[in-house]
Amino acid sequence: QVQLQQWGAGLLKPSETLSLTCAVYGGSFSGYYWSWIRQPPGKGLEWIGEINHSGSTNYNPSLKSRVTISVDTSKNQFSLKLSSVTAADTAVYYCARGIVVVVAATPYYYYMDVWGKGTTVTVSS
């Protein structure tokens, strides 16, 4: 049974860089797209970005200028960095496994079937 374990700093000051890591246990790392999603307090889910085992990334256009997602296949881990954080970045951050089927070089996004437990990140001076 695949499990995602995530960790990272939970309290940041404005302008600092958020850094989170998600480790994949009990399953294959390749063949999937690995996403980061966040949820501000009392609000809905916002997709941040994703990476596959080859290191190919896609980002939410609204966050693209500040986001970097990387992968370490030797450890079955992927990481999120979000620079220049503000109070608006305060949220619970989740990692998740995405089922994506590539047909003729076009990715089709099916669903996210495994989620991490979430990491609460607070940005405050």
Added chain:
Amino acid sequence: QSALTQPASVSGSPGQSITISCTGTSSDVGSYNLVSWYQQHPGKAPKLMIYEVSKRPSGVSNRFSGSKSGNTASLTISGLQAEDEADYYCCSYAGSSTSWVFGGGTKLTVL
């Protein structure tokens, strides 16, 4: 990258059925049978309930069903139980340049 539209809240009594709608456009929900639904209890991570419009993952109760008509997908929960009280989110593929698009979420209250 516009969010899909869901009602903010729905409610029902135990044993009743409720339906949550998820309205998109001809570029997302209307074009692909790639709508998924997630249940989220307070303080917990989302859980996949429905995928590819109407398929249920192993272990999900058959009280949960999904459908789609035009640009609107729907999640129906029959035989409501207290444990169904949660937030529900829809998600759809919206083309190769957009990746994942979520709905704003619907709070289900079991009266």
